[in-house]
Amino acid sequence: MSTQPAHGDATIAVSDELAARDDMIVCRDVDKWFGDFQALSGITATIKEQEIVVVLGPSGSGKSTWIRCINRLEAHQSGQIIVDGIELTNDLRNIEKIRSEVGMVFQQFNLFPHLTVMDNITLAPIWVRRKSRPEAEELAESLLERVGIPEQAQKFPGQLSGGQQQRVAIARALAMEPRVMLFDEPTSALDPEMIKEVLDVMEELARSGMTMMVVTHEMGFAREVADRIIFMEEGEIVEVGTPHHFFTEPAEERTKLFLSQVL
C-alpha cells in the first residue's frame, strides 16, 4: 500500500488503489461508440474533490455523452471510469452506489410532472436513502430555501417557470446529498431572464465546496466560477487549462477557432 503521489498524475496507477484519495472522478482512455460512430475516444481526465470543471465544445462534440457516462446513463465500451473510488462496471450494485453519490441536472429539467415539488425532492431520499418522511421534508424545505423558492413546495412542476423548475431539479439532486454534481447545459432551455437565477444557485453551490462538472455555453460562468476548463471536439479532449489560460492564451488552433466563434 503506497500513497506517495497524493496529488500526482492520476493516469499513473497508484499501486493497489484505484485512484488517489482526493480524486473524485477519474476517466482513463474512455471510448464510447453508438453503433459505428465513435462518440468518445480516449477520454482521460481527473476531477478532484471540490473542483469545478466546465466542459466546453461545439455541438456534437460528445460533452453530453461523456457526462452521461459518468453516472451510467450511457455505458462506455472500454477504458475505466472511477467515481469516488468505485469503478463503473456492469455490476448493478456499483451503479446504484454511484448514482446515489452523483447528482445530475438535465437541460430539460426532467421533473416528475405528476408529483408536487415537495414529492419530487423527497422521493429519492425516502426510498433510496431510507430517510423518514419528516426528516426528508425538513431537508427538502431547507434545500428549497437554499435555491430561493421555499414557497413553491406544494405546487406541481407544470405550475412553475422554467427557472424555478430548474432550481427544483437542482434541489432534487442535492437532496441525495451527493458528493458530485453533474450539470448538462442547465440553462440552455431557459429564457434569458431566468438564466441568471439558475447560475446564481450554481455559483453558491460551487462556493460551498461541491465538486461540480458543468457542460455549458455560458462563457461568463466558465470564466468566473471554473477552476479548470476542458475543451472537447469530436469526442476528444483537445485542451485543458485554467480559465485564464483558456480565454487568454489557448494553445490549440481548434480552441482558438471555437473561441472566436462563441465570444
Next chain:
Amino acid sequence: MTDPMPPAAPSALAAEPVGPAASPPDRPSLPPGRWIRENLFPNARNSILTVFAILVALFTYRGLLNFMFSEERSWIAVRTNLRLMFTQAYPEHQYVRVWVTVGIVMVLAGLSAGIWARWGGVTLKRLMGWLMSGGGLIAVGVLIREPSVLTDAAGETVRDDAGELVRESFAAAMADRWVWWAVALVLFALGLALWLRFDDLARRTSEIPVAWLVFGLPGLLVASTWVIRYGHYAFADGEFIAEPGQLVAMSTRVPWTVMWLLLIGCYGLGRVARERAIASAQAAADASDDVEVAEEGAGGEGAPELPRGALAKTRAVVNLAWVLSPFFLYWVVMRDPEIDYAHVFSTMLPMGLAFGVAGSAVLWWLTRSDAGEVGRLAAIGLLLLAAFHWVAAFFGWYSMLQVARIAFLLLAVAGLLAPNFAGVAAQRRRLVGAWLFVVLLVFYGATVINAPSTIETPTDMFIGGFSVTLLVSVLTIMLSFPIGVLLALARTSRQPIFRVLSTVYIEVIRGVPLITLLLFFSGVLPLFLPDGMEIAELAAAILGYTLFSAAYLAENVRGGLQSIRRGQYEAADAVGLTTTQRTGFIVLPQSLRVSIPPLVGQVIATFKETSLLAIIGLFDFLRMANSVVPNQSQFLGVRREGLLFISVVYWVVAFAMSKYSQRLEQRVGLGQR
C-alpha cells in the same frame, strides 16, 4: 361564491355580461328567442335540418311511449320478478346475506363520498333547466302518446265491427292522464319558481352539491314506499302474489330504508371527519406561519381542499376495504361453509403453524446482511423444491395437500424477494410479518374453500341475475388490472424472454373470440386440473374473462407507457431509484393517467360482455330477462319488457362509470398542464 352582488334588473342581465371581477366569466346568455333563432334556424338549410331532427326525435319518443304504455305490455312481469332478476333463487331465509353485502357497499360508498367529497356541484341554472325541460318533456309525451284502448266492464279490449281496437277520444285521453299533467306541471313550476327566486347571475351560477341529488332522490323514493301504495307483487313460497293498492312488502321496504340510512349516515361521518381534518390542518398552519396561510387562502378558491396527508390512515383503510370487499363479499353471498373441525385441528392448523414458524425462520436467515450468494442459492433451492412438488403432483408420484404446494411456492417467492429486505432489522421484520399474514390468508382460504356450503337451494346455481353480472364484472376487473399492467410492463421490458412471452399471450388472446375462451374455461379446463382439484363454474368463467380482459388492458396500458419521455426514466435513474421503484413511482402513475379513457372503456366493455355468461349456462341478468321470465306460466312470452328494463339498468351503470372516468380525468389532469 355567495358574495352579495348588486342585483341587476332581470331584463338587463340577459344581454349584459357580468363585471369581470365579481363572478366567473359566464358565457353571455342570449334571450331564448334569439338563441333559438341563431342556433337552430340561422338559414334555410339549417332550419330544414332542425325541423327534420325534431320530427325524428318526436316520432322515436312517441314510439317508445306507445310501446311502454301499450295495453299489451305486462310490466307486472318485471315487477313481480324484480328479486329474481337481481338475485335469482337466493333462499329467502338467507337473504340477510344479500343485505349485508349491499350494506357494506353502502357504508363504503357513504364514507368515501364524505371523505373525498369530490362530487362537485350542479349550478342552480342547470338544475332549473333540468326541472323545466323534464316537465316539458313529460307534457309533450302526454300530448303525443296515442289514446288508450277502451276496455269493457270485464276488462276485455273493445273492438269495432272491422275488428280494429277502439281507442278513447283525444280529450278523454288527456283527461285520463291527469297524474302526468300534474307531474309535468309540478316539475315545471319548481323550475320556474327557482328561476324567479334566484334572479341574479351570481346566485344562478352558485352550486348545489351533487351529493344532495344523488342521496336525496333515492331517499325520496325510499320514503315514498312507506306512504304511497305502489302495490305488492312477488313470488313467495312458489306462489304468485299480486296485490295492487298495497304498500310494498316489509321485506323490501325495511332493508332499503336501512340501506339508505347507512349510506347517508356514513356520508355524514365521512364529512365530519373531513371537516375536522381541514380545521385542524388550518389551525396547525395558522399557528406555524400566518403569512403563508394568507397567501394560500387567496390562491385556493371554492370548497376547501382536504390538506395533503390529512386522514391518510382513514383513506388508506377505506381504499383497502374497497379492494378487499369483493373477495370477502363473494364469501358472504356464496357460502356458508360447513367446517370440518377435526380436519382443521388435525391437519390445517398444525400445517399452517409449521409453515408460519419454519418459513419465518428461513426468511429471517435469508435476510441476514451476510447471507449473500449462499442466501440466493438457498432461495433458488426452495424454488426448485416447490416446482418439484408441482411436477410430482402432475405425474402423481406422491400425494400432498394442494395448499402445501401453494405454500411452498409462496415461500420460494418470498425467499427470492429476501435480498430486498436484507440487513435492516425493521425491514426483516416486515418481510416475516408479511409472510405470516400470507400463511394465515392461504390456510384460512383453503379451509373455507374446501368446506361444503350449507346454503341449499332449489337450483344448483342459487345466485344469478344482476348479482352474477356484478360479481363477475367486479372480480374480473380487479383481477385483470394487475395482470394487464404486468403484461404491459413485460411487453415493453428489456428482457427479450418477457417481451416474447407477453407479446405471444396478448396476440393469441386478442385473436380468439371471447366466447371460445369462456367455453374453454367452463368446459375444457376442468379436465386439465390435477386430481382432487375442482373449480366452480363461476370461478372458471371469471378466470376466462380475466385472462381475456387482461390482454386488452395490457394494450391500453402499453399505449400509456409509450407516452412517457426518456427524460423521466433518466431522471429516476439519476436519483438512484431502482427499476422497480422507477416503474412504481414514476412510470406507471404517469402512464396510467394517460390511459384512463381507454381503460374505462375496457372496464365498461367487460361489464357489458358478462351477458355472454348465459351461453355457458350461467343465469346472468340478460338470461333472466330473455329466457327465465318468459318461461314462467303467468308471463309466457313476456320478453320485451324485461329486455327494456335490463337495458336501462345496464345503461345506468355504464353511464355512471363513464361519468366517473370523466371526473377522474379532470382531477388527475390537475397540475399537469
